[in-house]
Amino acid sequence: MDRVHSIGPSLAKGVEARDAGDEFCRGSLEALRTFGLTAMLVPTSVGGGGASHTQTGDALRALAAYDPSAALTLSMHQHLVAAQVFTHRHQAGPSALLQRVANERVLLASTGARDWLDSNGTAVPVDGGYRVTARKAFASGAPAADLALTSARRGEREVIHFSVPLDSDGVSVEGDWIAHGMRSTGSHTLVFDDVFVASSSVSLTRRQGEFHPVWSVVLTAALPLICSVYVGIADHTAECARRW
Numbered sequence: 001m002d003r004v005h006s007i008g009p010s011l012a013k014g015v016e017a018r019d020a021g022d023e024f025c026r027g028s029l030e031a032l033r034t035f036g037l038t039a040m041l042v043p044t045s046v047g048g049g050g051a052s053h054t055q056t057g058d059a060l061r062a063l064a065a066y067d068p069s070a071a072l073t074l075s076m077h078q079h080l081v082a083a084q085v086f087t088h089r090h091q092a093g094p095s096a097l098l099q100r101v102a103n104e105r106v107l108l109a110s111t112g113a114r115d116w117l118d119s120n121g122t123a124v125p126v127d128g129g130y131r132v133t134a135r136k137a138f139a140s141g142a143p144a145a146d147l148a149l150t151s152a153r154r155g156e157r158e159v160i161h162f163s164v165p166l167d168s169d170g171v172s173v174e175g176d177w178i179a180h181g182m183r184s185t186g187s188h189t190l191v192f193d194d195v196f197v198a199s200s201s202v203s204l205t206r207r208q209g210e211f212h213p214v215w216s217v218v219l220t221a222a223l224p225l226i227c228s229v230y231v232g233i234a235d236h237t238a239e240c241a242r243r244w
Helices: 002-012 015-021 026-034 053-063 070-087 096-103 216-241
Strands: 108-110 122-125 131-139 147-154 158-166 171-174 188-198 204-208
Touching: 002 026, 002 053, 015 070, 026 070, 053 070, 053 131, 053 216, 070 096, 070 108, 131 147, 131 158, 147 188, 158 188
Parallel strands: 108 147, 122 147
Antiparallel strands: 122 131, 131 188, 147 158, 158 204, 171 188
């Protein structure tokens, strides 16, 4: 919280102009990386800040008063981290992805909301992995993200979940996020054009269209963090109304 309030005023500068011009909040996200807030939820044993889920929600709520777009974009990253933390705590061995978030300040992008149970796109098996072709919308923070956690259909009834670096050959960001709400979050469409995904990057295989227990983890981790931002926006709106 001290870090949020120490950098918050600098993040707030230019928020109205960015909102009016639908300009991505890149500078704010870079500042959050620099101050270690992108890794606040990563356990200290892996090199992160060791914040609890509740503390992370409180920080996002407070951050929303300064730069709501940056707070919302960060919550999308943090909900992916939270799911990884759950997995890390329930399996043996360190998490390579959490180590990257802590040590390399890697920023994660998700496409899960639109994909949901069915997913989209195709994953064609090849030697050593898959060739993936898909359009994934919407991916908050896409212009600044380093790694996408997404999925694609394999065959008729299976879906694979995997990670893919956004600087991979065939990956592009389509600048199509021009929206009334969630402006400045850079929630553009990610385009995968025959992108190679190694078998080692696949974290889950499930039946298409059927509920899998992984969603119980993801939804429980995600929604409190995302909603914390909207509560913070409401807090600040009420404060402004009273002041006016």
